[in-house]
Amino acid sequence: MKQVAAVIGAGFVGKAHIEALRRLPVRVRGTLVSSGERSAAAAKSLGLERAYKSIEEIASDPEVTAVHICTPNYVHFEQAAKLMRAGKHVLCEKPLAMDSRETATLVVVHGGFLQDWLTYPTDWNWRLESKLGGELRAVSDIGTHWLDLIQWITGQKVEELCADLATIVPVRHKPRGHVETFSSAKDVPSDEIPIDTDDYASVMVHLDHGAKGVFTVSQVSAGRKCKLHFEINGTEGSLGWNAEDPNTLWIGRRNEANAILIKDPSLLAPAARPYAAYPGGHAEGYPDTFVQLFRDYYNYLDAGDFKAPRKFPTFSIGHEELILCEAIQKSAHERTWTKLHWD
Ligand SMILES: NC(=O)c1ccc[n+]([C@@H]2O[C@H](COP(=O)([O-])OP(=O)(O)OC[C@H]3O[C@@H](n4cnc5c(N)ncnc54)[C@H](O)[C@@H]3O)[C@@H](O)[C@H]2O)c1
Numbered sequence: 001m002k003q004v005a006a007v008i009g010a011g012f013v014g015k016a017h018i019e020a021l022r023r024l025p026v027r028v029r030g031t032l033v034s035s036g037e038r039s040a041a042a043a044k045s046l047g048l049e050r051a052y053k054s055i056e057e058i059a060s061d062p063e064v065t066a067v068h069i070c071t072p073n074y075v076h077f078e079q080a081a082k083l084m085r086a087g088k089h090v091l092c093e094k095p096l097a098m099d100s101r102e103t104a105t106l107v108v109v110h111g112g113f114l115q116d117w118l119t120y121p122t123d124w125n126w127r128l129e130s131k132l133g134g135e136l137r138a139v140s141d142i143g144t145h146w147l148d149l150i151q152w153i154t155g156q157k158v159e160e161l162c163a164d165l166a167t168i169v170p171v172r173h174k175p176r177g178h179v180e181t182f183s184s185a186k187d188v189p190s191d192e193i194p195i196d197t198d199d200y201a202s203v204m205v206h207l208d209h210g211a212k213g214v215f216t217v218s219q220v221s222a223g224r225k226c227k228l229h230f231e232i233n234g235t236e237g238s239l240g241w242n243a244e245d246p247n248t249l250w251i252g253r254r255n256e257a258n259a260i261l262i263k264d265p266s267l268l269a270p271a272a273r274p275y276a277a278y279p280g281g282h283a284e285g286y287p288d289t290f291v292q293l294f295r296d297y298y299n300y301l302d303a304g305d306f307k308a309p310r311k312f313p314t315f316s317i318g319h320e321e322l323i324l325c326e327a328i329q330k331s332a333h334e335r336t337w338t339k340l341h342w343d
Contacts, residue, residue: 001026001298003089006050006058007068008032008079010042013093014070018046020290021068026298029064032057034071055079059086066301069093072132073140077102080315089301091294094144096318098134100326109150109205109213111230113142118199118219122173122186130197136325137197139165143217143328144321145228148313150215154232156207158324160339165332168199168220203328226286246285 005021007014010031021028030050033042043051052058058067059082066089069079077097080090117123127133127141134140151157173190200218207213218224228243231250238252247263264280265273275292278284296311323340331338 002302003027003065003298004029004063005066005068006030006032006052006061006064007070008055008058009034009070009072009093010046011070014068015046016287016290017068017070017294018048019287020294023291024294024298026066026294029061030058055082059083059088065089066091066298072126073134074098074132091297092315092318094148094318095134095140095321095325096315097322100319100322105235106154106156106207106209106211106232107235108233109154109207109211109230110215110233111146111150112216112218112227113146113229114216114221114224114227115142115219116222116224118169119222120186121169121171122190124172124174124190128172128174128193128195128197133197134325135197136165136329137199138217138219139163139198139201139203139328140325142219142228143201143203143215144325146215146217146230147324148317148321149228150213150230151207152313153230154207154211156209156211157320157342158205158327158340159208160337161203161205161324161327161331162337163201163203163328163331165198165328166200167195167197168218170195201328201332203331243286247283 001024004027006029007017010033018028028048030048030052031039031043032052033039036053039051058064067083069076069092073095076092080092083090127137171192172195174193175188175190199220202216205213226243231238231240240250249261251259251261263276265276268276277288293312327338327340
């Protein structure tokens with residue numbers, strides 16, 4: 001690939017980006033983390049040649065053509081704007097910002113995204129603080145994945161929705177020191193902090209071609225690690241998938257036996273085949289999604305035709321996700337159905 005990347009934020013997802021870029025391969029030149037001083041240690045441990053002290057240093061590095069933003073939500077918009085103004089391609093983690101300022105007939109879609117890593121009052125992460133993660137948490141952190149997935153697969157957009165949100169753990173213990181994402185903070189000095197973001201949400205949706213659906217997100221469902229799942233029921237059959245068992249697709253039939261399709265490129269449709277990198281029987285999962293997404297992204301940049309259709313989510317899709325989040329928040333607050341205004 002012709003591009004040279006820098007990655008801002010080298011926590012949980014930043015490391016996944018760097019690993020996927022190396023597999024493509026795209027050259028990763030350097031990183032910047034929360035304090036410029038810690039960048040040197042991060043760059044050294046990741047084997048990167050440059051440790052940046054500021055966004056401005058990345059913006060003015062002529063070697064870097066593309067920048068991945070893997071930082072907490074509250075800095076995404078500001079960092080993306082600065083880098084785009086400097087002429088860099090930007091690949092930004094979800095959510096794009098804190099709010100939106102900055103066939104056979106498909107009948108039913110249902111599913112959700114369930115996790116347990118915030119079950120205990122002693123579980124802590126920056127996402128719990130609305131000033132760092134946004135006013136919505138489970139909806140914005142994981143509900144956006146479900147909404148994006150369902151709208152991409154069905155080709156339909158949410159037209160209206162009705163949401164119910166809850167904060168199941170109203171007070172949490174915030175450790176006084178630094179805490180890594182997905183780690184627990186028991187037995188360390190902490191302060192009690194009231195929580196105002198959602199641990200749980202159930203949302204009914206109506207899609208624009210008439211399908212109806214419902215999904216539940218939760219970060220307090222003991223035993224569910226990353227249950228991003230959906231079932232699509234059409235007039236001729238159903239499809240079901242669960243990210244915790246990502247190499248199998250359940251196919252439901254009314255008049256014949258149900259089937260389980262085990263991932264095997266030779267059995268996939270031509271459009272889906274390139275997204276299975278390994279032969280049948282060789283499992284693929286979460287880290288492979290980054291490789292496939294980045295391959296589409298960097299092939300597009302290398303081709304240089306910026307009018308061609310894009311197979312990856314764009315900033316306008318990121319903006320639409322925020323419009324969805326705001327509609328969910330409004331609906332839960334007003335306890336009523338809310339229409340989406342996409343323009
Ligand atoms: N697509 C996915 O599957 C996925 C999964 C997890 C997280 N995410 C998204 O990725 C982002 C980061 O989440 P995470 O779990 O990796 O968090 P994390 O806390 O593990 O890592 C955050 C990183 O950003 C750095 N950082 C913080 N403030 C910064 C600043 N102002 N400038 C530069 N660096 C800064 C930190 O030093 C750290 O290296 C979030 O927006 C989250 O929504 C996406």
